[in-house]
Amino acid sequence: MTMILPSHIPVSRDTLQQRVAVRLRELLVQGNFEPGSKLNERELCEQLGVSRTPLREAIRLLVAEGLVVLDPGRGAFTPSWSKDDISDTFDLLGVLEGLAGELAAQRITAAELAELTALQHEMQAAYERRDLPTYYQLNARAHDLLSVAARNPVLRETWKQVNGRMHALRFRSNQDEAKWTKALDEHAQILAAMKARDGATARQLLEQHLRRKRDAVLKLYPVEPTR
Structure with missing residues (x-):
C-alpha cells in the first residue's frame, strides 16, 4: 500500500506553539520518525517554517x-518502546x-451518535481512497468521541494520557x-452497538479491537528497539 506524505508542511509565522505542536504531532503520528x-x-524548523523558540515550546507540549x-x-527523541511496554499499554487501553x-x-x-455515524461514512470514503492519514484522523476522532460520550471525566483524562503514548503505533497498525479492512468493519460493528444501546457488546468489541491493534503493532517489532 503506497502512502504519500507532504515533504513540506507550512506553519504561519504568527501562530502560537499549539499550532506548531499540531503539525509536529501529525509528523510523529504518521510515522515519519523511527522509534x-x-x-x-534545524531540519524541523525548515520543514515547518518556524524558528526554534516555538518549535521547542511545541516539543515541550508533546x-x-x-x-x-x-x-x-x-x-x-521519539519514544523507544519495548515489546512489553507496548503489550502492557495496549492491554490497559483496551x-x-x-x-x-x-x-x-x-x-x-x-x-453525538449522528456525529459518530458521519465519521464512519467519512472513514469509509478515506479507506476507499486509500487515504490513510485522513482515515487515522477520523478514526482518532471517533475514539475520542466515545471517551467523551462516556460522561466520566476521570476515565476520559486517564484514557487521554494512555492513548497519547500509543498515537503513532495505532496509526501504523492499519498500514x-x-x-x-478489518478495523473499518470493527468500527461499523461498534457503531451498531452504540445505536442499539448495547453496552456489553460495545465493551466486548472495543476490547477485541484494541487487542487486534496490539497484536498488529507487536508484529512490527521483531526485535527490541534500541537507541
Missing part, C-alpha cells in the same frame, strides 16, 4: 503527551476503551491492507 530517533531542530521524550544533554464504550452506549446523545 528512538532524534528530532533534528513531551507532556508522551509523544516525545527529552534526554538531558542529548535532545528530544480496558479503558471497553469501559468507555459500555458507558457511552447508555449515555451518548443523539447529536496492512487486511488489518485496515
